[in-house]
Amino acid sequence: MTSEIILQAIVTGLMMGLIYALIAAGLSLIFGLMEIVNFAHGEHLMLSMFSSFWLWSLFGLDPIFSIPITILLMAFCGVITHYFLIRYILKAKMLIQICATFGLSIFIRSIAQLLWTPDFRNVDKPLLEGRLEIGSVFIGQPQLVASLVCLVAFIGLYLFVTKTETGLALQATAQDRHAAEILGIPSNKMFAIGWAIGLGCVGVAGGMMANYFFIFTDVGINFALFAFVAVALGGFGSIIGCLYAGIIIGLVESLGGLLIDPSFKLLYVFAIYLLVVIYRPQGLFGRY
Amino acid sequence: MLLDIKNIDVLYDDFQVIWDVSINVNKGEMVALLGPNGSGKSTILNTVSNLVHHKNGSIHFNNTLISDVPTHKRTELGISHVLERRRVFPHLTVMQNLSLGAWHPKAKEQLSNSLSKIYKIFPKLEVRSNQLARTMSGGEQQMLAIARGMMGLPKLLMVDEPFLGLSPMVMKDLIKIFKNIVSEGISILFVEQNVRLALSMADRGYVLESGRLVIDGKSNDLIDNKKVTKVFLGN
Numbered sequence: 001m002t003s004e005i006i007l008q009a010i011v012t013g014l015m016m017g018l019i020y021a022l023i024a025a026g027l028s029l030i031f032g033l034m035e036i037v038n039f040a041h042g043e044h045l046m047l048s049m050f051s052s053f054w055l056w057s058l059f060g061l062d063p064i065f066s067i068p069i070t071i072l073l074m075a076f077c078g079v080i081t082h083y084f085l086i087r088y089i090l091k092a093k094m095l096i097q098i099c100a101t102f103g104l105s106i107f108i109r110s111i112a113q114l115l116w117t118p119d120f121r122n123v124d125k126p127l128l129e130g131r132l133e134i135g136s137v138f139i140g141q142p143q144l145v146a147s148l149v150c151l152v153a154f155i156g157l158y159l160f161v162t163k164t165e166t167g168l169a170l171q172a173t174a175q176d177r178h179a180a181e182i183l184g185i186p187s188n189k190m191f192a193i194g195w196a197i198g199l200g201c202v203g204v205a206g207g208m209m210a211n212y213f214f215i216f217t218d219v220g221i222n223f224a225l226f227a228f229v230a231v232a233l234g235g236f237g238s239i240i241g242c243l244y245a246g247i248i249i250g251l252v253e254s255l256g257g258l259l260i261d262p263s264f265k266l267l268y269v270f271a272i273y274l275l276v277v278i279y280r281p282q283g284l285f286g287r288y
Numbered sequence: 289m290l291l292d293i294k295n296i297d298v299l300y301d302d303f304q305v306i307w308d309v310s311i312n313v314n315k316g317e318m319v320a321l322l323g324p325n326g327s328g329k330s331t332i333l334n335t336v337s338n339l340v341h342h343k344n345g346s347i348h349f350n351n352t353l354i355s356d357v358p359t360h361k362r363t364e365l366g367i368s369h370v371l372e373r374r375r376v377f378p379h380l381t382v383m384q385n386l387s388l389g390a391w392h393p394k395a396k397e398q399l400s401n402s403l404s405k406i407y408k409i410f411p412k413l414e415v416r417s418n419q420l421a422r423t424m425s426g427g428e429q430q431m432l433a434i435a436r437g438m439m440g441l442p443k444l445l446m447v448d449e450p451f452l453g454l455s456p457m458v459m460k461d462l463i464k465i466f467k468n469i470v471s472e473g474i475s476i477l478f479v480e481q482n483v484r485l486a487l488s489m490a491d492r493g494y495v496l497e498s499g500r501l502v503i504d505g506k507s508n509d510l511i512d513n514k515k516v517t518k519v520f521l522g523n
Contacts, residue, residue, distance in 0.1 A: 165387075168380065168384055168387070168388060169388065169391070171377070171379070171380060172377045172380065172388050175377045175378060175379055175380070176375050176377060178339060178371065178375070179371055179375040179376075179377065180377075180388070181339075181359045181360050182337055182339070182359060182360075182362075182363070182368075182369045182371065183363060183388055183389055183391050183436070183440065184360050184361070184362075184363035184364060184391035184392050184440065185360060185388070185391055186358075186360040187360070
């Protein structure tokens with residue numbers, strides 16, 4: 001095995017890892033804010049890919065240009081999810097909360113299958129196509145752009161949460177809801193903002209992946225599982241942890257596939273998850 | 289009258305914890321809410337903040353009925369509540385904690401003004417302004433919690449067990465700070481278990497037992513009152 005092949009696997013893993021990181025950041029933000037796990041995260045990713053697909057198929061809008069629309073649609077979807085579902089289960093028992101978002105995932109997937117059939121679709125001849133050759137490493141253009149856009153979105157999210165007034169209020173609400181409420185910070189509004197941003201992240205990732213990924217109703221399942229692993233690995237509630245964890249997962253997936261056996265790619269990732277849960281349950285950057 | 293609580297009942301589910309309690313606070317007055325553990329002192333503050341809803345009776349603030357005003361809108365009216373056990377945001381800095389205290393537009397406008405004022409009262413907070421709140425001592429966190437409450441420009445500052453776990457030195461500082469705050473025309477309603485300490489600083493006191501008001505009056509009249517001793521020491 002040559003060093004070129006390993007380098008290729010590292011680059012591929014890095015690019016995928018940045019996308020995992022952004023998806024996980026959305027999940028982590030929502031969890032950190034209200035301690036509710038969004039088990040429908042994968043379905044929200046699927047929805048954002050379909051949003052990109054339909055905007056292309058019906059209006060001829062290339063995924064690159066429809067990204068802002070997809071983000072807005074997903075943010076809106078987040079607000080609706082909070083308003084019609086989450087708000088009623090905030091004080092409920094954990095099992096009820098799990099059933100609610102898990103039920104939502106089944107609901108969304110079933111409706112999607114009903115409306116759009118389980119067929120595989122893809123965006124034909126997007127603007128971003130082909131690959132670059134740098135030295136001996138091949139980099140798919142849509143993959144490269146997708147990972148860079150996700151990285152930019154991630155940095156934007158991080159700056160928003162740590163530097164802006166609304167971001168601080170989100171953190172305050174996450175750390176002590178009643179203390180924040182008493183200072184005048186309306187927690188219900190903060191929760192809605194959290195959902196909007198969380199699903200907005202998924203909108204960026206899904207919209208960009210629509211360029212090169214097959215789009216079908218079950219597409220989100222593996223991504224959501226990876227996002228859970230990333231959140232656990234990075235540490236619950238830590239956004240920066242998601243970045244490192246996403247990259248680690250991307251690298252393990254591609255290097256494990258290369259060095260051991262590609263058919264067990266998922267296995268390596270979940271093996272890390274088990275190791276983390278056993279040896280460092282608070283994750284790399286966790287507070288809990 | 290700044291705060292006027294009239295004949296309120298409070299229930300947790302169907303378990304009644306406050307029975308027909310009336311309390312009032314005038315402008316620039318320091319009022320102590322006394323009583324043993326579980327007598328409902330904190331519940332009363334939480335009711336004024338609407339963290340708990342009351343049944344029957346009414347709560348007026350500045351002559352307006354506020355019984356249905358949601359919690360997050362009350363700071364704007366001039367009610368600041370410092371919760372029991374400080375409840376600062378542990379993973380935010382002192383400065384960030386303080387600036388979140390000035391959330392409503394009027395307070396935000398005054399942010400830099402309030403900050404310099406707060407730093408004069410609590411010089412330690414200025415030194416530590418970039419430190420995470422969780423890395424500070426209990427006393428410093430209590431100061432931060434009170435300072436954060438002051439950032440909302442309150443007319444009424446409610447403080448729940450301000451002296452809990454503080455060293456005598458810090459306690460002395462805090463008493464001085466409370467007197468300063470009151471001298472600026474801000475009212476303070478605080479909860480305390482130490483009767484002597486509370487009555488030595490407050491203008492008036494209310495004594496609660498098992499959710500019912502037992503006696504109230506001027507501090508001097510309460511301090512050696514037999515009824516008060518009975519509540520705390522039994523027969």
